[in-house]
Amino acid sequence: MNVRLILFAGLRQAAGFKRETVCLPEAATVGELLESRLPGFLDRTFYVAVNEEFAQRDTVLQDGDEVALLPPVSGGELFPRRRSLRL
Amino acid sequence: MNVRLILFAGLRQAAGFKRETVCLPEAATVGELLESRLPGFLDRTFYVAVNEEFAQRDTVLQDGDEVALLPPVSGGELFPRRRSLRL
C-alpha cells in the first residue's frame, strides 16, 4: 500500500524533502514507516498526524493515508533558546 | 471665599444643576459645603474630588477650589440592577 508522507519546518529541513509517497506492507504502523524511511529521526521529538488527527507510534496505517511529521509547535516556549539547525 | 461645585450624572440630575459657585466661610470643609448646599444628598453614596483629587468629608477648602461630586462610576457592577431615578 502507499501512504503520503509530509514533513514540516525543521524536520523538512533536516530530511531535505517535504513530500514523498512511501510503499509499505499492509497494516504497517507509524513506527514501521519511520523505521523504514527516517530511522535517523527516531531520537528526535516530534508528533505524527494521520489524516490530520494526532496519532501514535502504533497507529495502523491504511492505503492512501496522509502521514504528517510535526515538530513541537513554534513559540510554545516562553523564553526560547536559539537552536542551531543551520547557521 | 468662593468654591466651584460641579455635579455629574445621577447627582446632577437629582440636583437639577451642573455647576454653581458657592460662597463659604474661610476654612470650610467638604462636609460643611454639602450640609449648606446639598443637605438632602448626605444619605447618598458619592465621592468628592477637590481640584481633581479624591478628598474626604473633612478636607479643608480654599478659595477657588473646584469641588466635584462623583457618583460611584458606572459599569462597576458585574450584574447591574436597574435603578429607577427617572422612569
Add this chain to the structure above:
Amino acid sequence: MSAKLFEITKQPLSQDDILRRVSRFDCGGVVTFAGTVRGSTATDGGARETDFLVYEAYLPMAEKMMARIGDEIQERWPLVKGVSILHRIGRCDVEEPTVLIAVATPHRDDGCFEACRYAIERLKEIVPIWKQENWRDGEVWVEGPRQPELDVGSPDGLQG
C-alpha cells in the same frame, strides 16, 4: 508615537489603533480588553434590552486617573512595557466598544493578562466616567457599587 496613552474621546474606538499605541520593538504579547455595549442583558426577570448608552466624564480628572492606573500597573507588574486606556464619551450604540485597555509585555507570561484585568476593575473604581442607559421606555444613570473608602455622602465617609 505621539498618540496619547490615556484618552477620553468622542470618536469611535479602534482596537488596531490601541495596538499601535502600545506596540513596542521588545514586546511579543499584547492583551486588549474591549467593553462593548450589550443590547440584551440576561436578568432574573428575563432579558433586558438596551438601545444605546450615553457616557459622561469628568475631564481632565478621568484621564489623570487612567494614567494613575498605568502607574499602578508598572509598580505591580514591572515587566509591563506599555499600557493604554481609551474611553468614549457621548452616545454609544449596541456592540460598539466604549472602553479599550491594552497592555504589552515582552512575553505572554509577563503579566499582560493580569494587568489588563486589573486595569478594567480599577477603572470602575476610580475613573470618573458614568453611563446613562437608554431603552424603549426610559433612561437611567447607572451607578456602580460603593467604594466605602471614597464615600463622603454617608456617615462611614467621615473616616478619611
Add this chain to the structure above:
Amino acid sequence: MSAKLFEITKQPLSQDDILRRVSRFDCGGVVTFAGTVRGSTATDGGARETDFLVYEAYLPMAEKMMARIGDEIQERWPLVKGVSILHRIGRCDVEEPTVLIAVATPHRDDGCFEACRYAIERLKEIVPIWKQENWRDGEVWVEGPRQPELDVGSPDGLQG
C-alpha cells in the same frame, strides 16, 4: 457574520476585524490576545535581535485544531459566546501581529480573560504552525517544548 472564526491567512491581521467576528448583541466584554513579532529579546547573554519571522502551517489541520480549541473553551467556560483565532503564515515583520485570539462573554467576569489565556497556551500545544526566525547572520526553525503525550519520535512516545 460570514467571516470564518478560525482562519490561517497570508494577510495582515486586524484587531478591529477579529472584534467584529466575535462581537455579539448579548456580549459586553471581549478579550483579545495579540502575539506580535519581537525585534529584540532579552536573554542571559544579552539582547538577541530578530529581523523577521516566517510562519508555515499544516493546512487544513491547523484550522481544525483551532476550532477544537474553541470547542474546548465552550466546554470549560460555558458562558463564552464567541471565540475566534486568526494566524498568519508567510513573512511577518517586527511589531506585526502573527496571531490574534478573541473571546467574547456577556460580562467581563464570565471567563473571557481565562479562556483567552487558555487558548494561546493550547495553540502552542496542538496547532501545527511553525516559525522560522531570521536575523542578520542566520535563520532557524524554532521548536517549542515537548508534549510527551504526543511525541512519537522518542521512546516515551510508545505509550499511546
